[in-house]
Amino acid sequence: MPTFKTVRGMRDLLPDDADMLTFVMGKARETASLYGYREVITPVIEPYELLSAKSGEEIRQRMFTFKDMGNRTVGLRPEFTSSIARLATTALKTEPKPIRTFSVGSVYRYDEPQRGRYREFFQSDFELIGTSNTEADAEIILLTDRLMRAVGLRNYAFKLGHVGVIRGILSEENVDEKTQNAVLQRMDKKEFDEAFKLIKNNECLSTLRGSLELKTDDVFQTAERIKSHVEGYCKAAESADELKSLLTLLTEGGCPVKSVEPAFARGLEYYTGMIFEVYIPELDIALGGGGRYDKLIELFGGESTPATGVAHGLDRIMLAMQMQNAAPMKERKKRVAVVPVTEALKGEALKVSQLLREAGILVELEVMGRKMNRALEDADRRKVDYAVIVGERELKHNAVVLRNLAKREQNVVEISRLSKTIMS
Numbered sequence: 001m002p003t004f005k006t007v008r009g010m011r012d013l014l015p016d017d018a019d020m021l022t023f024v025m026g027k028a029r030e031t032a033s034l035y036g037y038r039e040v041i042t043p044v045i046e047p048y049e050l051l052s053a054k055s056g057e058e059i060r061q062r063m064f065t066f067k068d069m070g071n072r073t074v075g076l077r078p079e080f081t082s083s084i085a086r087l088a089t090t091a092l093k094t095e096p097k098p099i100r101t102f103s104v105g106s107v108y109r110y111d112e113p114q115r116g117r118y119r120e121f122f123q124s125d126f127e128l129i130g131t132s133n134t135e136a137d138a139e140i141i142l143l144t145d146r147l148m149r150a151v152g153l154r155n156y157a158f159k160l161g162h163v164g165v166i167r168g169i170l171s172e173e174n175v176d177e178k179t180q181n182a183v184l185q186r187m188d189k190k191e192f193d194e195a196f197k198l199i200k201n202n203e204c205l206s207t208l209r210g211s212l213e214l215k216t217d218d219v220f221q222t223a224e225r226i227k228s229h230v231e232g233y234c235k236a237a238e239s240a241d242e243l244k245s246l247l248t249l250l251t252e253g254g255c256p257v258k259s260v261e262p263a264f265a266r267g268l269e270y271y272t273g274m275i276f277e278v279y280i281p282e283l284d285i286a287l288g289g290g291g292r293y294d295k296l297i298e299l300f301g302g303e304s305t306p307a308t309g310v311a312h313g314l315d316r317i318m319l320a321m322q323m324q325n326a327a328p329m330k331e332r333k334k335r336v337a338v339v340p341v342t343e344a345l346k347g348e349a350l351k352v353s354q355l356l357r358e359a360g361i362l363v364e365l366e367v368m369g370r371k372m373n374r375a376l377e378d379a380d381r382r383k384v385d386y387a388v389i390v391g392e393r394e395l396k397h398n399a400v401v402l403r404n405l406a407k408r409e410q411n412v413v414e415i416s417r418l419s420k421t422i423m424s
């Protein structure tokens with residue numbers, strides 16, 4: 001037989017990494033409950049049509065798709081938002097608004113594997129459905145700020161933009177939606193020359209080119225400059241105003257934004273309003289991103305329902321934590337090894353183990369059938385705190401030997417007092 005490896009882009013998470021992922025997921029869950037987002041669990045496999053509608057060319061091309069045995073074209077979810085939009089038009093249709101959902105789990109994209117970029121990765125996703133108000137957008141950014149802080153990250157910064165600025169200019173100049181999407185896709189990749197080649201109208205082109213020059217260190221000033229730059233483009237100017245109100249709210253909420261990007265675009269096609277990403281200085285890939293998508297639910301056959309949301313890349317957050325030495329403080333549980341002195345006492349050892357576990361103590365039972373000395377040596381090597389030695393002589397008095405492996409001391413302890421003694 002060959003030795004098997006994981007499929008390219010897929011990873012095993014060994015215990016330390018799995019612990020870290022569980023920690024980050026826990027902080028995402030805690031954030032969800034503090035902000036009133038209720039968890040929903042949706043399938044990993046969804047209809048291709050659902051996943052591809054409005055996700056954008058980039059994601060469509062990188063989707064894992066296949067035919068199931070019923071000849072349906074399906075895909076592995078590349079994100080959660082389309083599944084939640086599906087729910088908003090079906091099971092959650094009559095829920096009172098706003099609806100706040102939280103999801104966490106694996107998503108799949110056929111990206112080129114490299115550091116921080118995998119084909120299977122984990123996201124925590126928050127969606128706020130049913131309002132177009134700016135405070136909803138602020139909430140999505142503030143909860144992201146909370147998550148970053150809760151996992152111990154420092155110096156992270158938000159990059160903020162509004163797709164309505166570029167789309168507003170393009171629409172006014174009668175650029176069709178397909179071309180608009182193509183322009184934004186290229187802008188997302190910073191291929192500005194490629195993006196501008198798609199535009200025929202000279203005035204439109206010079207407004208777009210000019211927008212690249214508007215950024216300053218002062219975010220309010222940048223928003224103001226965008227507003228004056230797009231004067232005459234009604235929708236684009238409205239978008240610049242929205243950006244300003246959002247900046248004000250975020251500053252009031254204690255989460256100042258570090259940069260406003262006039263030519264900022266994101267790979268996903270469904271965005272209609274503000275968009276944002278969060279970064280740390282040590283990594284040039286986003287730890288999370290999101291934005292407003294007011295037309296997606298309608299496109300899925302629901303009523304016109306505005307919505308906004310974010311997804312956090314949990315693998316990248318873990319990477320960021322490692323880079324900033326922000327490893328979680330783990331509460332170390334005491335570990336106990338239970339060792340029967342003879343083969344015949346296996347059952348008794350098992351009973352004592354169960355009793356300790358019921359009291360919340362971590363127990364590793366000797367299952368290798370090793371002799372006492374070997375078992376104790378092994379426990380020592382694995383940095384177990386206590387060994388409980390189950391022997392005939394002590395059992396007669398309902399007792400066992402409790403050995404503190406670090407101190408190399410041992411005492412006979414009654415089984416009824418064993419868990420208390422270990423915990424003390």
Ligand code: HAM
Pocket residue numbers: 078079080081109111116117118119121122123125126127267268286287288289290291292293308309310311312313314315316
């Ligand atoms: P996204 O920007 O495509 O947004 O993904 C969110 C985050 O997932 C990224 O910021 C990044 O941290 C992580 N990520 C993306 N691709 C990879 C990869 N190949 N490997 C590791 N991590 C990755 C969305 O998914 C939208 N659904 C966000 C949203 C929710 N917008 C509105 N609601």
